[in-house]
Amino acid sequence: MKLITAVVKPHRLDEIKEALQAFGVQGLTVTEASGYGRQRGHTEVYRGAEYTVDLVPKIRIEVLVEDTDAEQLIEVIVKAARTGKIGDGKVWSIPVETAVRVRTGERGPDAL
Amino acid sequence: MAAGILTLAAEAPKIDTGNTAFMLISAALVLVMTPGLAFFYGGMVRVKSALNMLMMSFIAIAIVTILWTLYGFSIAFDSGSGLLGGFDWVGMRGIGKTEVWVNGVPTYVFAVFQLMFAIITPALISGALADRVKFVAWSVYITLWVTVVYFPVAHWVWASDGWLFKYGVIDFAGGTAVHINAGAAALGAILVIRKRVGFKRDPFRPHSLPLVMLGAGLLWFGWFGFNAGSWVAADGVAGIAFTNTQVATAAAVLGWLAYEKIKHGSFTTLGAASGAVAGLVAITPACGSVSPLGAIAVGVIAGVLCAAAVGLKYKFGYDDSLDVVGVHMVGGIVGSLLIGFFATGGVGQTAKGLFYGGGGAQLVKQLVGVSVVLFYSLIVSAILAKLIDLVIGFTVSEDDEVAGIDQVEHAETAYDFAGVGGAARAIASALDGSSETKKVDA
Numbered sequence: 092m093k094l095i096t097a098v099v100k101p102h103r104l105d106e107i108k109e110a111l112q113a114f115g116v117q118g119l120t121v122t123e124a125s126g127y128g129r130q131r132g133h134t135e136v137y138r139g140a141e142y143t144v145d146l147v148p149k150i151r152i153e154v155l156v157e158d159t160d161a162e163q164l165i166e167v168i169v170k171a172a173r174t175g176k177i178g179d180g181k182v183w184s185i186p187v188e189t190a191v192r193v194r195t196g197e198r199g200p201d202a203l
Numbered sequence: 204m205a206a207g208i209l210t211l212a213a214e215a216p217k218i219d220t221g222n223t224a225f226m227l228i229s230a231a232l233v234l235v236m237t238p239g240l241a242f243f244y245g246g247m248v249r250v251k252s253a254l255n256m257l258m259m260s261f262i263a264i265a266i267v268t269i270l271w272t273l274y275g276f277s278i279a280f281d282s283g284s285g286l287l288g289g290f291d292w293v294g295m296r297g298i299g300k301t302e303v304w305v306n307g308v309p310t311y312v313f314a315v316f317q318l319m320f321a322i323i324t325p326a327l328i329s330g331a332l333a334d335r336v337k338f339v340a341w342s343v344y345i346t347l348w349v350t351v352v353y354f355p356v357a358h359w360v361w362a363s364d365g366w367l368f369k370y371g372v373i374d375f376a377g378g379t380a381v382h383i384n385a386g387a388a389a390l391g392a393i394l395v396i397r398k399r400v401g402f403k404r405d406p407f408r409p410h411s412l413p414l415v416m417l418g419a420g421l422l423w424f425g426w427f428g429f430n431a432g433s434w435v436a437a438d439g440v441a442g443i444a445f446t447n448t449q450v451a452t453a454a455a456v457l458g459w460l461a462y463e464k465i466k467h468g469s470f471t472t473l474g475a476a477s478g479a480v481a482g483l484v485a486i487t488p489a490c491g492s493v494s495p496l497g498a499i500a501v502g503v504i505a506g507v508l509c510a511a512a513v514g515l516k517y518k519f520g521y522d523d524s525l526d527v528v529g530v531h532m533v534g535g536i537v538g539s540l541l542i543g544f545f546a547t548g549g550v551g552q553t554a555k556g557l558f559y560g561g562g563g564a565q566l567v568k569q570l571v572g573v574s575v576v577l578f579y580s581l582i583v584s585a586i587l588a589k590l591i592d593l594v595i596g597f598t599v600s601e602d603d604e605v606a607g608i609d610q611v612e613h614a615e616t617a618y619d620f621a622g623v624g625g626a627a628r629a630i631a632s633a634l635d636g637s638s639e640t641k642k643v644d645a
Binding site: 135137139141142143 | 407408409468469471474510514517526
């Protein structure tokens with residue numbers, strides 16, 4: 092199994108969710124995150140005083156998938172998340188040793 | 204006995220119901236300015252000190268109302284000497300219910316109207332002391348400050364036997380007595396107490412600009428009572444004062460925004476709200492002296508100068524947290540002095556300014572009024588703040604300030620962010636790293 096993590100622009104969440112559902116993903120986890128990459132942050136001005144916001148709001152999406160689906164799923168997320176502008180985010184995958192469905196105790200791919 | 208009262212009532216000047224109704228409504232309008240101010244300031248501070256900022260204004264309503272009743276109205280408005288009123292109205296005894304102040308308005312009504320001014324003036328100071336003062340120290344400070352500064356200064360400027368009033372200083376609704384007075388007091392206090400942790404190093408981002416706009420809106424609304432009501436009659440002069448209040452405020456919004464756009468590149472909501480307040484402050488002393496065209500000039504000048512003045516605290520290194528000096532002191536000076544230029548002589552007051560053939564005489568009087576109130580308030584406020592700091596400590600510890608004054612002084616949190624997610628947790632952890640254990644007293 093693989094854990095695919097995507098840190099993307101918040102307003103792309105709905106497109107990504109739809110694309111994942113169309114692909115047949117059964118579940119996912121979404122958290123609000125903040126951070127920066129090459130985009131860095133932005134500057135705000137309050138009564139002339141500059142305020143640099145270097146951590147910008149992001150969404151982190153996590154999906155557990157079978158090894159065979161991983162590459163294709165990454166492509167699906169990247170396509171749905173892309174705006175072409177700086178700050179679109181990153182997607183990566185890491186191997187997962189085990190997974191358990193809490194309700195039934197099923198393990199491995201059966202738990203997905 | 205009953206006959207005696209009837210005779211007395213018959214001899215007293217008749218109550219004018221129209222003027223009285225107008226003054227009662229104006230008093231309520233001026234009251235709402237203080238909660239409005241609380242929101243204006245409250246939105247500008249960080250999330251961890253929002254409640255404390257609101258409470259600094261709210262407690263002024265409670266404390267000053269009691270002081271006003273006990274002795275404030277008496278020493279401000281009872282006839283006494285040029286420096287201080289008398290003591291006949293201590294506890295508000297000795298004021299007859301049919302006794303008329305002026306224009307058929309009962310003395311009680313005038314007293315409660317003026318009370319609202321006495322409330323908002325110390326509340327204005329709170330913005331300069333944001334995030335860092337003990338609630339008890341603040342309460343003691345406003346108690347002492349209104350007693351030795353506001354009540355006497357109101358007497359000097361507004362009572363018929365007050366020395367600045369008799370000298371001929373024009374202050375229609377409080378440019379000197381309220382705004383310069385509060386702004387200078389703020390400056391005096393912040394020169395004595397410590398700065399916020401991270402002043403100049405960290406920018407302090409306002410936690411809610413919508414609250415700031417709401418507060419500015421309430422201030423603007425209430426200010427019609429503040430200015431027009433200060434004429435103590437529902438007539439044409441009140442109408443001009445009302446009009447000038449609207450016109451100058453609009454002009455100041457434009458002035459501030461134009462300055463900001465040219466200097467910093469954006470039209471900000473904080474700039475618009477601040478411009479409105481700067482315009483309201485500046486037209487306060489002048490609204491009974493200038494024409495609507497003059498009000499445009501007063502507003503634009505105040506908007507631009509105050510927008511420029513708020514940056515001075517970084518240059519000079521005084522932590523006027525929410526720019527009470529830059530907006531209220533500077534705006535009050537601008538409005539008070541511009542009377543010397545723009546007074547037409549044909550509105551509520553007969554004195555003419557430099558641009559209307561009156562020469563420099565009124566300008567000199569305005570300069571004297573401005574200087575006297577500014578230096579008296581600044582010096583006495585600095586002494587009071589120092590005394591309080593020595594005896595009970597004016598500020599909380601730096602650790603407590605960093606943890607958040609709402610938690611430390613009030614044991615409360617302004618907003619419950621539960622369920623909002625990561626952004627909220629970041630704020631919550633910045634506020635307080637502790638766990639979320641709940642303790643409930645059964």
